[in-house]
Amino acid sequence: MPVQLLKIVKGKPETPLPSHLQKEDFKHLQEGFDHTNKYFEGIVVVSYPLTKLGDGTDFFKVVLQDMDDFYSRINSINILIYGKMAEDCAKVTRSGDTFVVAGFKLEKSPTAREDGRHDCHLKLSEEAGSTIFVYKILGECLNNFFLFHDFIISFQSVAPKYLYTPLNDLKDGTVVNLYGIVKFFKPPYVSKGTDYCSVVTLVDPSNVKLTCTLFNGNLDALPKIYKVGDIVRFHRIKIREYNGQMQGITSGGFSSLTFDGTVGAPVVPRTSSKVYTFMDEEQKVIEELRAWAASNLSIPGPAAKLSGVQPMLFFDLTCQLVGKAKVDGSSFLLKVWDGTKCPYPTWKVPVEARDMEGDKVHLYQLRKLTVDILVYDNHVQLAKSFQIGSFLRIYSIHAKQVSAHQDVSHLEFHLHGGTCYGRGIGVLPESNPDVKELKAFLESVDLADTQNNESMSSLELDSTFNNLTDHELDLERCQQLSVTVLTDHQDLSNTDLKTILNSTAPQQYRIRAKLRTYKPQKLYQSVKLHCSKCNSLSEVPDGDNFDLILQGSAITAPNLELHNTSWYDSVMWTTQDQKQRKIAIHFVKHDEMLQQPEDTLLMIEGGTLKEIWKLTKRFKCVIPVRSTDNNLELLDLSVPFLVQGGTKYYGCKQCSSPKPMKSLSSIAAKQEPSWEPTEIAQVLGIEPLQYVFIMKFTLVDGTGALNAYLFDYEKFFQIPASEILTNSFLQEKMQMTMNMLCPPGRKLDDLPWLECFIRSYNVRNEMKHQVCYQIFDTTIAEDVV
DNA sequence: TTAGGGTTCG
Numbered sequence: 001m002p003v004q005l006l007k008i009v010k011g012k013p014e015t016p017l018p019s020h021l022q023k024e025d026f027k028h029l030q031e032g033f034d035h036t037n038k039y040f041e042g043i044v045v046v047s048y049p050l051t052k053l054g055d056g057t058d059f060f061k062v063v064l065q066d067m068d069d070f071y072s073r074i075n076s077i078n079i080l081i082y083g084k085m086a087e088d089c090a091k092v093t094r095s096g097d098t099f100v101v102a103g104f105k106l107e108k109s110p111t112a113r114e115d116g117r118h119d120c121h122l123k124l125s126e127e128a129g130s131t132i133f134v135y136k137i138l139g140e141c142l143n144n145f146f147l148f149h150d151f152i153i154s155f156q157s158v159a160p161k162y163l164y165t166p167l168n169d170l171k172d173g174t175v176v177n178l179y180g181i182v183k184f185f186k187p188p189y190v191s192k193g194t195d196y197c198s199v200v201t202l203v204d205p206s207n208v209k210l211t212c213t214l215f216n217g218n219l220d221a222l223p224k225i226y227k228v229g230d231i232v233r234f235h236r237i238k239i240r241e242y243n244g245q246m247q248g249i250t251s252g253g254f255s256s257l258t259f260d261g262t263v264g265a266p267v268v269p270r271t272s273s274k275v276y277t278f279m280d281e282e283q284k285v286i287e288e289l290r291a292w293a294a295s296n297l298s299i300p301g302p303a304a305k306l307s308g309v310q311p312m313l314f315f316d317l318t319c320q321l322v323g324k325a326k327v328d329g330s331s332f333l334l335k336v337w338d339g340t341k342c343p344y345p346t347w348k349v350p351v352e353a354r355d356m357e358g359d360k361v362h363l364y365q366l367r368k369l370t371v372d373i374l375v376y377d378n379h380v381q382l383a384k385s386f387q388i389g390s391f392l393r394i395y396s397i398h399a400k401q402v403s404a405h406q407d408v409s410h411l412e413f414h415l416h417g418g419t420c421y422g423r424g425i426g427v428l429p430e431s432n433p434d435v436k437e438l439k440a441f442l443e444s445v446d447l448a449d450t451q452n453n454e455s456m457s458s459l460e461l462d463s464t465f466n467n468l469t470d471h472e473l474d475l476e477r478c479q480q481l482s483v484t485v486l487t488d489h490q491d492l493s494n495t496d497l498k499t500i501l502n503s504t505a506p507q508q509y510r511i512r513a514k515l516r517t518y519k520p521q522k523l524y525q526s527v528k529l530h531c532s533k534c535n536s537l538s539e540v541p542d543g544d545n546f547d548l549i550l551q552g553s554a555i556t557a558p559n560l561e562l563h564n565t566s567w568y569d570s571v572m573w574t575t576q577d578q579k580q581r582k583i584a585i586h587f588v589k590h591d592e593m594l595q596q597p598e599d600t601l602l603m604i605e606g607g608t609l610k611e612i613w614k615l616t617k618r619f620k621c622v623i624p625v626r627s628t629d630n631n632l633e634l635l636d637l638s639v640p641f642l643v644q645g646g647t648k649y650y651g652c653k654q655c656s657s658p659k660p661m662k663s664l665s666s667i668a669a670k671q672e673p674s675w676e677p678t679e680i681a682q683v684l685g686i687e688p689l690q691y692v693f694i695m696k697f698t699l700v701d702g703t704g705a706l707n708a709y710l711f712d713y714e715k716f717f718q719i720p721a722s723e724i725l726t727n728s729f730l731q732e733k734m735q736m737t738m739n740m741l742c743p744p745g746r747k748l749d750d751l752p753w754l755e756c757f758i759r760s761y762n763v764r765n766e767m768k769h770q771v772c773y774q775i776f777d778t779t780i781a782e783d784v785v
Numbered sequence: 786t787t788a789g790g791g792t793t794c795g
Contacts, residue, residue: 184790193787201790213788242789249789314792331795376795398793414795421792 021102026066029077029106029120039102039131040122042066045076050090053082060086063117064099077118078109082125085132092134103130162235164285168206172241175251179285180204181261181293182230184211187395187424188222190381191215198222199419202232202248205292205576212237212248214256222256224270226393226428227316229261229299231289233269233282257282260433261299263290264585264615266597287573294611295577303393303434306371307340307728311401311411314421317394318434320442321386322370323358325351330417332380334425335363336392337370338438339445340729345410346371347402358388365447373397375425377417382425391435396423433617441729482755483741486510487715488777489757498703505760505771513699514751515742520695523734527721529689531652537694540725541638541650547609549639550624554606558584559627567665568603569594582606585615586625586632588668601668601675603632603661616643621675623661631660634684641686642677646726649677655687691721697775699756700748708758708773716779737780754778 024038042064053059060081079101081089093099104122112119124130165176180202191197195215200223202210212234216222223232238251257269267286293299304315323335333349335358349372356363363370373394375383386392398416403409415423428435492510500509520526529538563570563584572584584605587594594600601621604612615622622643625632634641637656640648651658663683667673681688695710714720717737719730741754756778763770 186788186790191787195787197787199788199790211790215787245789247789328795374795376793396792400793400795412795414793416793416795418792419788420790422790423792 026068026075026077026118029118029122031106031108031120035104035106037102039100040064040077040104041098041100042077044093044097044099047090047093050086057082058084058086058090060090060093062089062093062099064101074116074118078111078115078121079104080121080123081130081132082123083127085124085126085130089132089134097134100133101130102132103128164233166206167202167204167208167210170210170239170246172239172246175236175238177233177235178202178204178210178237178248179231179233179289180210181289181297182225182228182232183209183297184228184422185225186419186422187225187393187426188219189378189419189424196222198225200225200232203297204289205296207296210246210248214248214250214254216250216254218272220272224258224272226258226426226432226434227261227300227303229293229297231259231261231286231293233257233259233285259286261290261293262614262618263287263294263583263611264602265290265433265618287571288576291573291583292576294608295575295579295581305340305728306338306342306369307732309342309344309399309411311344311399314396314398317373317392317397318428318438319392319394320438321358321388321390321392322366323356323363323388324383324386325349325355325357326384327351327374330380331374331376332383334373334375334383334386334392334394335370336373336394337366337442339369339442341369341732342371342411343732347410347412348372349374369445369447371413373413373415375415378419379415379417379423379425386425386427391428391430391432391438392425393428393434394425396421437617445729482512483752483781484754484756484778485781486755486757486777487779492757496703497699497701497706500758500760500773501704501706503760505762508757508759511699511701511756511758512753513701513756514748515697515754516700516705516748516751517698518695518738518742523731523738524725526693526695527724528692528694529650530692531655531687531689533655533687534652536652536654537692538689540691543609546639546648549636550608550612553624553626553635554581554608556626557582558605559629562627562632566592567662567668583611584627588664590668590673595673599673599675601664601673601680605632612643616645620644621680623680625661631662633660634658634686637686641684642680644675644677647691647722649681650689651681651686652689657685659683659685691724693717693721693724699754706758706773708756708775710775716775718780741780 020037021039022037024035024040029040044062045065046063048061050058050060062079063076064079066075079099101122101124104124105128106120106122109117109119109121124132162177165178167178167180170176181204182200183203184201186199188196188198195217196219198214200212200214202212214222225232233256234248235255236251236253237248240247240249257271259267259269267283303318306317309315317336317338319336319338321334321336325333327333327349333351394415398414400412400414401409402412415425430439489510494512495509497511497513500511527540529540558572563572568586568588570584570586572582575581575583586603588601588603597618598620600619601623602615602619603623603625604615605625605627607624612622612624623641624635624639626635637651637653637658641651642649663685664680666683667675667679678688690713693710693712693716697708697710699706699708710716712721717734719734724730724734740752742751756775758773758775760771760773763772
C-alpha cells in the first residue's frame, strides 16, 4: 500500500478546507479569544445517541480528542450539536472519524469537573452558521477527487449506507434517495407562491426519465445545477404519480448534492448542506454515471460566446455582470460581457445614467464589449439581486434580429418571461471551472485592442457617433501612417519594388507598400506545422484522423500489469454501451503524491477525442497512450503527443524517436514539475513541431508588385499560431487585422501603407531558378491590433 | 401553495 495512504488513515486529512479558515489550537479554545474564521480539528472518541431536548430540538453530543497533543492530561472537549445538524451528524458519525468544526460558540462547560475534559465546550447549529466536516476513518476524503481508488475499493465504509432507487423502480407515494444525470433543468426562479422553484429532469442508466419539481424558500437549498450533464444525488425526494407518470417533488428533509458530469473531473459535491456524507461509493457511482452519460447521452458542448452568437436563435451565455438598471415595471437591464465581441451591431437599451448601477469607469472602458440583455417578468426580481461583478449563466437568451431605420438591422438580447426551455439566470461561484476560465480570459483582454477594432465589425447604434464613423477615421489615419512597424534596422532607407525586382538575391530591403491581396483568404488555412530540425512543413491534422487512431488504439485493452506504479496511480472502467470500451487513466504523481488537477499530467488509454478534450479542460496535460506487453507508449505521431490547454502538440515523424512513457518519470521526480511541452518532448524523444502562419502577401507600391511570404510563429500578428485554431477571439482578432491591412472592397488608393523588411533569396531546382521574398522583423502597429 | 419541461408581448 502506498505510503501516502497512511498519512490519511492516521487522521491527517489532506483536503483543502475553505481558505479563510485557520486552525485553532486546543489550548486557545478559551473565552477571550476570537474564534471567527477558526476551526478546531479532532477525532471522535465518544459519540452519544441522538436525543431530543425538552423543546423537541434534536441534540447530539460527541467528544473530540486533540490529536496534536495526544498525551496531555486534558486533551478532549465536548461538542454539542443542535437541530437538523445534530440529526444529520448523528447519522454519519462513528468513533474514529475526524471532525473539523467551525462557526462554533464557546461556553464554560458545566461538566468539566466531572468528565475531566476541557473546561469549555463548543456549541454548533445550522442556525448559528456552524460548519462540520466529517472525515471517515478509512481514508474517505471530502473534496479529494483522487480518493486513492485502489485503497478505497479494498475497504468497506463503516458509515450507514443509503439505499438508492433506480429511476425505473420508483413507486407512487414513496420517499426515496436517487441519483440521476440532468437531462433538462430550469434554474431556480421565483414561483407564484412563496418559494423558489426549480424543475429538473433526470435520467439514469435504466433509461427512464424523472421530472422533479423542487421548492424551497431558500435559493441556496435547491440543487446547484449549472448545465445539462451535471449529476445529482437527491435524498428524501417524494415520488408521486402525475398524468400517468412518476414525478419527484421536494419533501421534508430533502437534500441534494450536484457533481460535474465530466469524465475525469474532480468529484467535488456542490451543496449548501453543512453536513453531508460522502463516501467511497459516491465516488464510484459518480464515475459510473459519468462514463454511462459519456457514451449514451448527447451532452451539449461548450456554450456560445458573444463572438459566436447566431441571430434569431436562443443561446446560453456565461458572462460577468458589469451594470444593471431598472427599465420599467416588467423589465430589467443586465449589462454583461464575456471578453469577446459580438460580430453584429447590438442594441443599447436607453436608460437614465443615474439608473445604471455599476462602476462608471468600468462601464465606459468595456462599452464596446458589453451587451445589453433585457430580462422580463419573473426574471426581474432575481436579476435585481445580482451583485455587479458576479458571474452569471443566462439560459436561453433570444438573439432577436430587428430591422431598424434604413434597413440597418441589429441584434437585441431578450430573456423573455416564463421558464420554457429552462429560460432563467443562475449565479456561478468563482470556483466553477467555466468561471475560472472566463476570468482568466477577461483578464487577458486588452481593452485598447477592442477600442480600435470595434469599428471593423459593427456599426454601433450609439449616439456617441459623430459625422465620421470610427471606420472612416481609421482609414484616414491609415492613409498617412503605416499599419506595420519595423522591429529592427531602422537606419535602412526605403527601396521601391521595381528596384528590388531588378536586383540579384540574396539581399535585404526596407519597403513601403500596400497589400493588394493575400493568400489564403481563409485564415485558418494559413496555419501549418514546422519542424525546425528538418525544416519540413506539414498540414495540421484534423480531428477525424485523431479520432480514428484513438478508436484503433481502444481495441487493445489496457494492460493491467502496467497500472499503479511508483510514479502514477491508475483508474480503469468499462463503458456501458455495446462497445464495452475500457478506459484507463494514469495520474502522474509527484513525490508520491497526486498534484492538484491543474498541475497534473495524466495519460489516457482507450479514450475518445471528446473525452480527451474534456480532460484537458481540467488537467494540465493529457497524453494519449496505449499499452504494450512491457510499456505504456505514445500512439502514432499523426496524433498529438500531448494536449495542453487548448493546444495539441505534434512531433515530427521524421526526426522523432519516441521512447516509452516511463521516461517521463524523470520529470515527475523533479522538485516542481512544470510539464513544459518542450521538456516533455525531449524526454520522450520527440522533435516537436511548431505552429506557424504561412501567408503570401501581394505587395504593390506604384513601381511594381511582388509576392512576399510571411513565415510567422507569433511576432507579426502578435498572436501565437499555436492558439489560433482553438481560440475564436484570436481568430476574430486576426481577421480584423487582415481587414485593416487589406480592407475588402477598397480601391488601391484607399489601402493603408505597410512598412516592411523583406529579404530576397534564391530557390533553385533542376528545372528553374526563382527569386523569392520573405517578410521579417516586421510587426503590426500596436494601435492597429 | 408554488409547478407539473418543450422558446417570443417586449
